[in-house]
Amino acid sequence: MHLLSIRDLVVKFRTHDGTVHAVNGVSFDLDEGETLGLVGESGCGKSVTNLAVMRLLPKPAGHIEGGEVVFQGQDLLRLDESEMRDLRGKEIAMIFQDPMTSLNPVLTIEEQMVETIRAHRRVSKSQARARSLELLTMVGIPKPETRLRNYPHQFSGGMRQRVMIAIALALEPKLLIADEPTTALDVTIQAQVLDLLQRLAADLGTAVILITHDLGVVAGMTSRLNVMYAGFVVESASTPDLFARPRHPYTVGLLHSMPRLDAQPGEPLIPIEGVPPDLRRAPVGCPFAPRCAWRLESCWTGMPSLEPIDQTAQIVTTGPNVTHRVACWNPATPDEAVAARPLREGFTPAAAPAEAVA
Amino acid sequence: MSGVTGQPAPGAAVGVASTGTEPGRPLLEITDLRMYFPISSGILISRHVGDVRAVDGVTLAIQKGETVGLVGESGCGKSTVGRTILRLYRPTSGRIVIDGQDITWAEGSTLRAMRRRMQMIFQDPYASLNPRMTAAGIVSEPLEIHGVGSSSERRERVRDLLATVGLDPDYGDRYPHEFSGGQRQRIGVARALALHPDLIVADEPISALDVSIQAQIINLMERLQGEFGLTYLFIAHDLSVVRHISDRIAVMYLGRLVETATSRELYDRPIHPYTVALLSAVPIPDPAIERKRRRIILTGDVPSPSDPPPGCHFHTRCWLRARLGNPERCVVEAPALRELASGHAVACHFAEEVDGSPEQVLQVTGEGMGGSSSRRADDSPTGRVAAAGPGLAT
Structure with a gap:
């Protein structure tokens, strides 16, 4: 049994401007101790996928319209609020991009840590305080006794993120969801925090879902990757496999559009033309089709499901030998992935059908 | 007009x-x-x-x-x-x-x-x-x-x-x-x-x-x-x-330039300890390279520009200074930006001690400077060129 199994998750937001199709049927699995x-x-x-797992979608707009989120054999979408509250922090913890908005500005770090620990464990205040001290030391905060009595604003961004990690790991959760944990930090501080996160997760055996837009960060941090576009998982593979053999045109485009520190001087960037789709329109066909150089006529009408690139392969959804899968009618060949364009003789991307233009 | x-x-x-x-x-x-x-500060009478x-x-x-x-x-x-x-x-x-x-x-x-x-x-x-x-x-x-x-x-x-x-x-x-x-x-x-x-x-x-x-x-x-x-x-x-x-890059730390060079030179042969650490901290979207890289993880935060450290502003976090046995000069004297090679200027008293080579980074991270033990590209361009180039090795 997997630690976490998400099946066909659909999330929509009902707003004044219409329904936003945020997650359109996402499925993936995660094992204990894995980093995805x-x-x-x-x-x-x-x-949004992960806020749905935590059942923390903004109310009243956010709705889980379908699917299952099975965590340790239990469908989280069927739990009531108090059962869910029991689980958050203890079994699944989350850290966010901006620690300032997730820490309470009018409580000291000690008050917040003790509160978290005592909400889930029957321990005395002094025991909880001792544990807090231990945690701050663990995440490398200097002078932890003094720092416990400080307020969040007295910490720098990197230190605040360390405090968040300390709180998140206080109860040794099975799963840690880190949503852009280092995006707000400078690169030398990012290196400190990622290093810490990786070390602690390995020590405690915590599974981690790392959410980021930065392909550089995931390259060093994760063992598996899901690439998402417009509410779909479009490609899924082990991290080395995905970087070495990207197949989805969007993944290929992403890898070519960011400058690499180790690129040859003068190597041109190949941008992905166009803009991401308007999620207020219900998806018809593949959402990447309008920007895709590989598109076929079928791309305008049908969204392909996530299928193994080797069709005879037995599908493995977790672990280092995870099956490389792609949701694409016309994936890039390895040569095309290197060239970042279709190399087939006479191939032109299919024109949009008349009604899609209108 | x-x-x-x-x-x-x-x-x-x-x-x-x-x-x-x-x-x-x-x-x-x-x-x-x-x-x-x-x-x-002050409510009625504002003092500087x-x-x-x-x-x-x-x-x-x-x-x-x-x-x-x-x-x-x-x-x-x-x-x-x-x-x-x-x-x-x-x-x-x-x-x-x-x-x-x-x-x-x-x-x-x-x-x-x-x-x-x-x-x-x-x-x-x-x-x-x-x-x-x-x-x-x-x-x-x-x-x-x-x-x-x-x-x-x-x-x-x-x-x-x-x-x-x-x-x-x-x-x-x-x-x-x-x-x-x-x-x-x-x-x-x-x-x-x-x-x-x-x-x-x-x-x-x-x-x-x-x-x-x-x-x-x-x-x-x-x-x-x-x-x-x-x-x-x-x-x-x-x-x-x-x-x-x-074409050229100037690296800044706490209000001062610490290194200027052509972008190729800066990347191939960084000299200022801050630049070396900065480059080692940038993640590269390639797991094969990332697995082998070692990072120089700087300790602590950037000090406040309202109360910068005396001497070299970087001395409080400098891995090189620690390696050299914390020389006093870094604390008392601010290093001037001096040209070490054509078009490559560095503000560090001990710039000659840095070569940015993988061996040096390995030594630094291996000496428990708060470094990660897991990564460093032996075949990183930094390493290749530093090894092949003239170098400023000790």
């Missing part, structure tokens, strides 16, 4:  | 030629620039109790047609340098010379005239465009302020500019909220181009954009530079982006 990266741009549904 | 009516479309030589630059002279020269922001030394003695020259990247972490003063150059602030001391003309203390009409030649592209395309003005109005505003052309000529020029940056000229009557982030940044670029500037200061122009859109804007800026002979000061925190777009 969810990569994609803003609006691709990577954060 | 004469000779500007009926300006040709961007790209035609006339507008640029009117501001001919003497060959060999840098377009922009800043010398020992300081920008302190006073901190005051200290300064935030955002820029603390920066010297930099930019040649015409060149792109200089200014990198550093948040709070290092890189944006303040850009804004002071455009004289959005009145500098505390130092000199700013554009094309031979000293504008350090320029005011009024002199300053306004100079500003035609220097424009800015801002980070946030949501905050830097007036939501109540149409795209055409935004792009046309600099032309109106400087009284360029008749209204019909301006209209024509705005359409040209929108087309130049890759927007449909017919979208001119739309408002900023009707555009995507990338399109908004294109409007910001068109506005910066409107007056045929020589120098464009781009302050984190792509960091607010989605990854797939960033490359579009970088490529646009590169194309425009080729077409119009623009000079860029490209300010950003992302070393990969800065390395891609810049």
Whole structure:
């Protein structure tokens, strides 16, 4: 049994401007101790997927319209609020991009840590305080006795994120969801925090879902990757496999559009033309089709499901030998992935059908 | 103000030629620039109790047609340098010379005239465009302020500019909220181009954009530079982006430049311990490389610019100083930026001790300098070139 199994998750937001199709049938599994990266741009549904797991979607707009989120054999979508509250923090913890908005500004770090620990464990205040001290030391905060009595604003961004990690790991959760944990931090501080996160997760055997737009961060941090676009998982593979043999045109485009520190000087960037789709329109066909150089006529009408690139393969959904799967009618060949364009003689991307233009 | 009516479309030589630059002279020269922001305290009687030394003695020259990247972490003063150059602030001391003309203390009409030649592209395309003005109005505003052309000529020029940056000229009557982030940044670029500037200061122009859109804007800026002979000061925190777009890079830490070099040299042979650590911290999107890389993990945070450490500002976090047995000189004497190789200047007393080689980084991380034990590319370009090149090994 997997630690977490998400099946056909559909999330919509009902807003004044219409229904936003945020997550359109996402499925993936996660084993204990695994580190999974969810990569994609803003609006691709990577954060919403995880807020749905935590049942923390903004109310009243956010709705889980379908699917299952099975955690340790239990469908989280069927739990009532008090059962869910019991689980949050203890079994599944989350850290966010901006620690300032997730820490209470009018409580000291000690009050917040003791509160978290005592909400889930029957321990005395002094025991909880001792544990807090231990945690701050563990995440490398200097002078932890003094720092416990400080307020969040007295910490720098990197230190605040360390405090968040300390609180998140206080109860040794089975799963830690880290949503862009280092995006707000400088690169030298990012290196400190990622290093810490990786070390602690390995020590405690915590499974991690790392949500980020930064392919560099996931390359060093994760063992598996799901690439998301417009509410779909479009490609799923082990991290080395995905970087070495990307198949989905969007993944290929992402890898070519960011400058690499180790690129040859003068190597041109190949941008992905166009803009991400408007999620207020119900998806018809593949959402990447309008920007895709590989598109066929079928791409305008039908969204392909996530299928193994080797069709005879037995599908493995977790672990280092995970099956490389892609949701694409016309995936890039390895040569095309290197060239970042279709190389087939006479191939032109299929024109949009008349009604899609209108 | 004469000779500007009926300006040709961007790209035609006339507008640029009117501001001919003497060959060999840098377009922009800043010398020992300081920008302190006073901190005051007291309710009735405001006392000056200290300064935030955002820029603390920066010297930099930019040649015409060149792109200089200014990198550093948040709070290092890189944006303040850009804004002071455009004289959005009145500098505390130092000199700013554009094309031979000293504008350090320029005011009024002199300053306004100079500003035609220097424009800015801002980070946030949501905050830097007036939501109540149409795209055409935004792009046309600099032309109106400087009284360029008749209204019909301006209209024509705005359409040209929108087309130049890759927007449909017919979208001119739309408002900023009707555009995507990338399109908004294109409007910001068109506005910066409107007056045929020589120098464009781009302050984190792509960091607010989605990854797939960033490359579009970088490529646009590169194309425009080729077409119009623009000079860029490209300010950003992302070393990969800065390395891609810049001819030369200046690395800044706590208000001072610590290293300047061509972007190739800086990457192949970083010398300042801060640059070495910064480069080692940038993640590379390639798991095979990441697995083997070692990072120099700097301890602690950047000190406050209102109370910077004495001597070398970096000494509190410096891995090299720790290796050398914490020499006193770093604490008492601020290192000057000195040229170690042609075009490669470093502000470090012990620069000769650094070679940026993998062996050295391994030694550093292996000595428990708070380093990660897991990564370092033995085959990283840093390593390859440092090993093959002349090197400054001890």
